[in-house]
Structures are given as C-alpha cells and as structure tokens.
Amino acid sequence: MTRLNVLALSGSLRRGSLNTALLREAERLGPHHRFDHYDGLGRLPHFNEDQEHPAPSAVTELRHRVQDADAVLIASPEYNASIPGALKNALDWLSRPAGDDGPALALKPVAVIGASPGPFGTVRAQLTLRQVLHKMNARVVQQPEFLLFQAHQQFSGDGRLPDGSPAQQLLCAVLDALGQLATTEQYQDRTRA
Numbered sequence: 480m481t482r483l484n485v486l487a488l489s490g491s492l493r494r495g496s497l498n499t500a501l502l503r504e505a506e507r508l509g510p511h512h513r514f515d516h517y518d519g520l521g522r523l524p525h526f527n528e529d530q531e532h533p534a535p536s537a538v539t540e541l542r543h544r545v546q547d548a549d550a551v552l553i554a555s556p557e558y559n560a561s562i563p564g565a566l567k568n569a570l571d572w573l574s575r576p577a578g579d580d581g582p583a584l585a586l587k588p589v590a591v592i593g594a595s596p597g598p599f600g601t602v603r604a605q606l607t608l609r610q611v612l613h614k615m616n617a618r619v620v621q622q623p624e625f626l627l628f629q630a631h632q633q634f635s636g637d638g639r640l641p642d643g644s645p646a647q648q649l650l651c652a653v654l655d656a657l658g659q660l661a662t663t664e665q666y667q668d669r670t671r672a
C-alpha cells in the first residue's frame with residue numbers, strides 16, 4: 480500500500496472540535512500514511528493583496544506544508560450554511576502563486592469531509608468548499624461523500640468513532656479514494672515534471 484504524506488486541515492479553531500476529532504480518527508484508520516496536522520489557521524493574517532509580497536511567514540509555512548503533502552484532507556464545520564471564514568481565508572492565500580511556484584493547491588489531491596451536530600452533516604459547507612476548490616484547480620475526491628450528522632452522538636467518550644460503525648467504514652473509503660487519486664499516473668507525471 481502506498482504511503483502518503485497527508486496534510487490534515489481542520490476548518491475549526493475550537494479545542495473540542497468534532498471536525499478535528501474526525502481528522503484524528505482518519506489518522507488512526509490510516510496508520511500507513513503520515514499525517515501532518517495543521518493547526519495554524521487562526522494565526523494566518525486576513526488575506527490582503529497589499530501584503531502578498533513578501534508573503535507573511537505563516538502563509539509561507541502553510542504553502543510549504545501543502546507542497547510537501549501528497550494529499551490534503553479537509554474537515555470543515557458548517558457555519559451559516561457555508562464554510563468558516565478562517566478556512567476561506569487560508570484557501571484565498573493558497574490560491575495565489577508565490578514566486579515561481581503556482582498556487583499550492585493546484586492539481587493537489589484533496590478530500591473533503593465534515594461533521595455537524597445538526598441533521599445535515601455539513602452538506603451545504605461541503606458544496607461551497609468543493610466549488611472553491613474547483614476554482615483553485617484542486618483534484619477533489621468526488622465519491623464517496625462523507626457527511627457526519629448528529630456527530631456529537633456518534634463519537635464515543637475517547638473521541639473515537641465506534642469500531643466497525645458505518646461512519647468509520649465510510650471514512651476508510653474516503654482515505655482509499657484519496658490514496659487512489661494521489662497515486663494516479665496523471666498526478667505522478669505532474670510531480671515528476
């Protein structure tokens with residue numbers, strides 16, 4: 480099985496975040512991969528075209544971590560039927576070229592997942608996120624879709640999804656799909672170019 484460097488990006492800044500817990504669960508389910516959990520979303524300055532050159536150090540660090548990753552796994556909450564502003568801010572920074580490098584997420588394999596205590600499991604946020612990633616020319620896993628509704632009831636006390644639960648199996652399937660996307664010839668060709 481191919482070992483991937485996966486950048487795990489939570490759209491939540493909250494300590495007890497369900498979405499961050501989802502990423503930790505993904506790491507446990509994919510022990511052959513190397514997970515890099517990015518927690519710097521709250522330290523990124525608001526995107527400002529006047530401050531792009533030179534880029535703020537926090538932005539450069541995020542870009543490097545995306546560049547170093549074979550794939551990116553984003554778990555985002557839904558805020559007011561969309562994605563959190565902090566996540567959109569990070570994506571705006573990542574949509575911009577830096578020096579000779581193109582936008583860091585362009586052609587990058589990305590999977591989108593989300594958890595919500597509500598009944599819709601972040602479906603509207605995920606639609607928005609997919610639209611933004613499409614504009615950024617990221618290569619996004621289309622199937623399966625992972626939406627965890629009533630998520631506060633689905634995690635056990637230790638912050639895990641129950642072994643063998645449908646949610647856990649679906650998360651494994653998302654990781655498999657992300658792995659397949661990251662190892663297709665098209666992507667390999669790009670990284671060799």
Ligand SMILES: Cc1cc2nc3c(=O)[nH]c(=O)nc-3n(C[C@H](O)[C@H](O)[C@H](O)COP(=O)(O)O)c2cc1C
Nearest residue numbers: 491493496497498499556557558559560595596597
């Ligand atoms: C400003 C705000 C707006 C929210 N809007 C939605 C929403 O539109 N849909 C939804 O399912 N949950 C909404 N919620 C509830 C979040 O899904 C819930 O707080 C969730 O736990 C956030 O994700 P996290 O646990 O990863 O931080 C909202 C929460 C906040 C703070």
